[in-house]
Structure formats: C-alpha cells, structure tokens
Amino acid sequence: MNPAAVDQTCPLYLGGKWKEVAGRGSSQVFNPSRGTVIASVPMCGAAEVNEVVAAARAAFPDWRDTPPNERAQVLFRLKILLEDAFEELCLGISTEHGKTLSEARGDLRRGIEVVEFACGIPTLLMGESLENIARGIDCHTDRHPLGVVAGICPFNFPALVPMWMWPIAIACGNTFVLKPSEKVPLTMQRVVGLLEKAGLPPGVLNIVHGGRECVDALLEHPDVAAISFVGSTPVAREIHRKGTSHGKRVQAAGGAKNFVILMPDADVDRTVEAVKDGAFGCAGERCMAGSTAVAVGEAGDKLLPALADLVGAMKVGPTDIRDSQPDMGAVISAEHKARVSGLVDAGEHAGAKVLTDGRKTKVDAAPDGFFLGPTVIDHVTPDNPLMGTEVFGPVLAVLRAKTLEDAISLANRQAFGNGASIFTSSGKAAREFRRNVSAGMVGINVGVPAPLAYFPFSGWNDSFFGDLHIQGKEGVEFFTKRKTTTTRWFSFGDGEVWAR
Ligand code: NAD
Numbered sequence: 001m002n003p004a005a006v007d008q009t010c011p012l013y014l015g016g017k018w019k020e021v022a023g024r025g026s027s028q029v030f031n032p033s034r035g036t037v038i039a040s041v042p043m044c045g046a047a048e049v050n051e052v053v054a055a056a057r058a059a060f061p062d063w064r065d066t067p068p069n070e071r072a073q074v075l076f077r078l079k080i081l082l083e084d085a086f087e088e089l090c091l092g093i094s095t096e097h098g099k100t101l102s103e104a105r106g107d108l109r110r111g112i113e114v115v116e117f118a119c120g121i122p123t124l125l126m127g128e129s130l131e132n133i134a135r136g137i138d139c140h141t142d143r144h145p146l147g148v149v150a151g152i153c154p155f156n157f158p159a160l161v162p163m164w165m166w167p168i169a170i171a172c173g174n175t176f177v178l179k180p181s182e183k184v185p186l187t188m189q190r191v192v193g194l195l196e197k198a199g200l201p202p203g204v205l206n207i208v209h210g211g212r213e214c215v216d217a218l219l220e221h222p223d224v225a226a227i228s229f230v231g232s233t234p235v236a237r238e239i240h241r242k243g244t245s246h247g248k249r250v251q252a253a254g255g256a257k258n259f260v261i262l263m264p265d266a267d268v269d270r271t272v273e274a275v276k277d278g279a280f281g282c283a284g285e286r287c288m289a290g291s292t293a294v295a296v297g298e299a300g301d302k303l304l305p306a307l308a309d310l311v312g313a314m315k316v317g318p319t320d321i322r323d324s325q326p327d328m329g330a331v332i333s334a335e336h337k338a339r340v341s342g343l344v345d346a347g348e349h350a351g352a353k354v355l356t357d358g359r360k361t362k363v364d365a366a367p368d369g370f371f372l373g374p375t376v377i378d379h380v381t382p383d384n385p386l387m388g389t390e391v392f393g394p395v396l397a398v399l400r401a402k403t404l405e406d407a408i409s410l411a412n413r414q415a416f417g418n419g420a421s422i423f424t425s426s427g428k429a430a431r432e433f434r435r436n437v438s439a440g441m442v443g444i445n446v447g448v449p450a451p452l453a454y455f456p457f458s459g460w461n462d463s464f465f466g467d468l469h470i471q472g473k474e475g476v477e478f479f480t481k482r483k484t485t486t487t488r489w490f491s492f493g494d495g496e497v498w499a500r
Contacts, residue, residue: 008039010185010209012048013192015055016202021048027182027211032098032330033318035368039096041182044210049177049217052208056148056175057223059203064145064173066201068122071171075119077198082112082191087322089190093158094319096184098330098370099282101319104159111163113453114471121171124476137488143480145173146225146249150218152179152239154231155332156285156392158187164457165228166205168475174225176205179218183332185209219243226479228470229253230287232390233416233462240465251466251478253287253459255390256418259411260290260447261433262299263404263424270445271423272307278421278447279396280314280374283331284340287463288419288441288450291391292380293398294407300400304378308355311374311396316358318366330370331393337370340393344375347386347397353378358394382410390416404429412438417461419449440464 010029011018021042029039042048063071082089086108093104129140151165158181166176180188188207195205208214218224219242226249229239236254243250260275278290295303317326331337341359348354358373372394380386380397387397401407411420421443422433430444440460443449451457456469468478 008186010039010041010189012044012052012209013189013205013207014052014203015058015206016196021209024048029096029183029185030333030370031095031320032332032370033095033320033366035334035370039186041185041209043182043213044208045213046217048208048210049214049221052177052206053148053218053221053223055203056177056206059201060145060147060175063170063175063201063204066173068125068171068173071173072119072121074195074198074200075115075121075167075171078194078200079112079115079119081194081197082108082115085190085194089159089187091320091322092190093187094329096186097155097158098319098332099285100327100329101322101325103282103329104319107157108159110450110453111159114163115167117453117472118167118171121476124473125172125480127482133486137486139484139486141482141484143172143476144483146479146481147174148177148223149174149226149228149479150177150179150224151228152215152218152231153181155181155183156282156287158184159191161230162188164230164470164475168471169228169479170200170204172476172479174479175203177218177224178205178207179210179214180207182209182211215239216242219248220246224248226250227252228478230470236465237462249478251468251470252464253457253470254463254465255392255416256287256289256459256463257292257390257414257416258288258290258419258421258439259407259414259437260293260420261404261407261411261422261424262293262295262303263422263426263429264297264299264302265425266299266303266423267425267445268303268306272303272310274423274445274447275303275307275396276310276314280311280328280394281448283328283372284394285331285392286448288448289392290419290421290447291396292387293396294401294410295398296401296404296407300378300398304355304376304398308376311356311376314374316361316371316373317363318369328374328394331372332370334370336393337372340372340391340395343386343389343391343393344377344395347377347380347384350381350384352380352384352386352397382413387414404432408433408436412436415462418459418463419443421447421449
C-alpha cells in the first residue's frame, strides 16, 4: 500500500479532453494480485458532474442529427480497433481487477459483442407505420434519443458492464456520461483513446469519477434524462428510487444469489466441470456466479467427491503476467477478502461442513495479493448466515433437498432472482424447473446462463429494479423515446398549387 507506487491518475474526460481534478479526495486503485496501488481516482461531486454533463449536453444536438448509419460507422471502426488492442486491454483488465487473462478475454469479448449489436442500429431504430388508419390519414412511430444519459458501473466487469450501456446509448443518438467503478477505472480510460481514433465526436462519451456524492449529483441533475446502473442490490434499489423521483428513466441491476440444482441423473463429469466454472470463475465475483448448489436425493453423494477433487486441484495466483496464468485470481480488495472469509467462518460455525477450504491459501509468488482459495461448504441450511447475503467470492454453498420441488422452493425463498441452473438428463425435470424457478435467466445444463448482447440481461426480483433491462432490444427501447405522427394531406385541388 505504498502511495509512491501510484503511477496513474484518472482525470475527467469531457468534450474530448482530459482534465485533472484538483482539491478533491481520492480513492486508490489496486492491483489485487500484488496488493499494490496502481492509480488514484478523484472522488468528484456536483461541480465536476455539472461540467461533464454540460459537455455532453453541448454535443447532443449534432450527434442526434448525425444519421444512424454514420453513427454506426464509428462503432464499426471501434470494433476493429478493439480487436487490434484486444490482448493489451485484457492484460489491463486482469491487472486492475485480479481476474485471469482468460476471464478478462471473456469480459472484453462480451463487451465487443455489444458494439457489434449496436452497429446494427439503423435497423434497430426503425419505427412502425400503418397507412390509411382513417380515409386519407397515415400514422407512423419513430424513435428519438433521450438526450444526456448516464451509466454507473460495478467493479466486477471493467469492460463488459460499461459496454452494456454506452455503445447502445450513443448508437441511438444520446450523449453519455460514464461513472466507472472507482475500483477499476483504467480499462475505460484506455478505450476512450480508441473511441477518439474511431472518430467519435468530442462530448459524445464523457467520464466522471467518484462514489456516492458523484452518483447523487448525476441522479439529481436536471439535464440527465436516464440512468443505467449495475451494482449491489441496496444501492440499485436506492438509485432506482432516487432517479425516478427526479423524473428520470432508470434501469438498475442489483446483486444475486444464483441457485444451481443438481439432479441425481446429471452427467457427473460435465456437471462438476460446469459447476466449478460457475462458482469459481472470476473468483466468484460474477453476478451470474452459481454460488449456491442444491443437491437433490443421491446427487450430493454422486457429484460432490468429484467436485471437491476438481476444486482442490485449482491453482490460485497472480494474473498480471501474460505467460503464467493460474486457474483463479485474487478478489478485489483486502476488505472483501476478510468479509468472504468471515462469512465462511460464520457458515461453518452454524453447522455446515467445509469440504474444500480456501481461507488459508497462500501464494508465495505474490504474498501481498488478495487471495482466497476456492471453498466448497456442504450441508448448508436455509437459516445459515451464508444464505442471508450475496457472498460474491470463491465460495460454493451446498444445500441438500429430497425432491426437485423442494429444491425449487429453496431457490424461490431467497430475495434475488438473477440466474438459476439445473443439471439433469430429464426433459421433464428441466421443464418443471424452467417454468417454476423465480429467476430471469435460466440455464439447462449450463452453469452461467448469461445472455449475449442480442438478448436482455433479464434479472428478476431484488436483482433488478425498473422496467426495461440492459442489452438487446430492451436496451434500445430504454435509450429511446417514441414519437407517433398522424398525417393527412389535403387533395391537390384544395390547394390549387399544382393546377396553375
Ligand atoms: P456497489 O453497489 O458497491 O457499487 C456499484 C456502483 O455504485 C459503483 O460505481 C459505486 O461507486 C457506486 N456506489 C456505491 N455505493 C453507492 C451509494 N451508496 N450511492 C450511490 N452510488 C454508490 O457494487 P460493486 O461492489 O462495485 O459491484 C458488485 C455488485 O454488483 C454485486 O452485488 C454484483 O452482483 C452486482 N452486479 C450485478 C450485475 C447484474 O447484472 N445484476 C452485474 C454485475 C455486478
């Protein structure tokens, strides 16, 4: 934690220019693999937000009037530039987040897919029309951008989550203010350089940094028309409440506790591999992590020994060196490491049995990194402290149930509703699960059923607040408003213009 190690600041980006912020407190950005500080982020407030929103507002009229196919050309060029810079950006993601390079590649690849989706904006923006709704009268609806819109992001996907938002928003003709996570601000800082090269006009995408004060200023700003938020449930709920009370359109994706139902007829090898990836990919710091397994009947005895062996063999280590990558990296901070470890302690204390223990994992090559090994903890009961909260770390809690119906009812008792998966070879069981589980994204023999860019990221219950989800056609709907025009032209004879 040596401040002298800080080699980077995070200026504001507004109207196509970088601007250092003076006189504000700052937050530190770590390389979680090493426990060292790599940058500092200014904690901005209303003054900086006003400046950045003003830049976005000034750029809006010209960008709105830029034809959709011209706006799409910027995104086509950006896609190529992102591909060229792909590996370098991914190493940056691994360094500021701690996830492995292969997970960082997934993070950016999914983000690029949103850019590809947004390249189709001329088609996606098309309206509807009906000729002759009454004699001589036609009606059509078209889509218009909202104006200045803002995105507020979590730490766990430094590329993907911001890119869920701004490619679609700007393709629709809006100008954008991005507030990246103060824990991982560097990836988007690098992408800005590519957007400039792609020819994005100044002021179309802008960046402000900070925490609650900065977010509140965005929520209260009269020139911000819509807020796209992704983060934890308590903050998402509050953002939705405050944003809508200020007359804004809000989509707010929250936290999760995703259940994975293991049926006795599941394919053992493929299931344990998928459950391992679902629980421990990105060190469990995924809103679609399969963090809670329910073993039905004899599924526990059939699958858990193989799962424990596989998990026990995982290598944990630093992810910031290209040529030597572990199976799992560090968690985001020392505080988060302590929180996750404490939850496992509490879970064990309440009677659950630790099968694979990651609490004491040491990494000799990087002794100051924020490492936890993967933990599998069995015989967790619904009243166990591990069940009352989103753990968001490399911990798989296993519950036992007698029947599929019991397992679904365990899953439906919790407040979240992001994802849920079942592993089975029975079509009947899969169908019953898909119909009855109270979650918005369902996997059948798929551990992480995260939809690609063309589909909505459709969380339910306490995992989402709002009406229109992020991504896909719902994303286009969110960032546009409709105008319906009814037209009647009087006959030539009445006007007498053409006859003369
Ligand atoms: P977080 O809620 O702590 O922070 C998210 C953003 O909100 C950050 O930009 C932060 O600066 C800001 N923020 C924090 N506290 C605030 C407050 N009181 N008022 C206003 N703004 C505030 O989340 P995080 O720890 O960065 O990210 C992890 C969380 O995000 C997990 O709960 C995870 O499940 C969730 N997540 C959800 C999805 C989804 O699609 N549902 C996707 C990714 C992550």
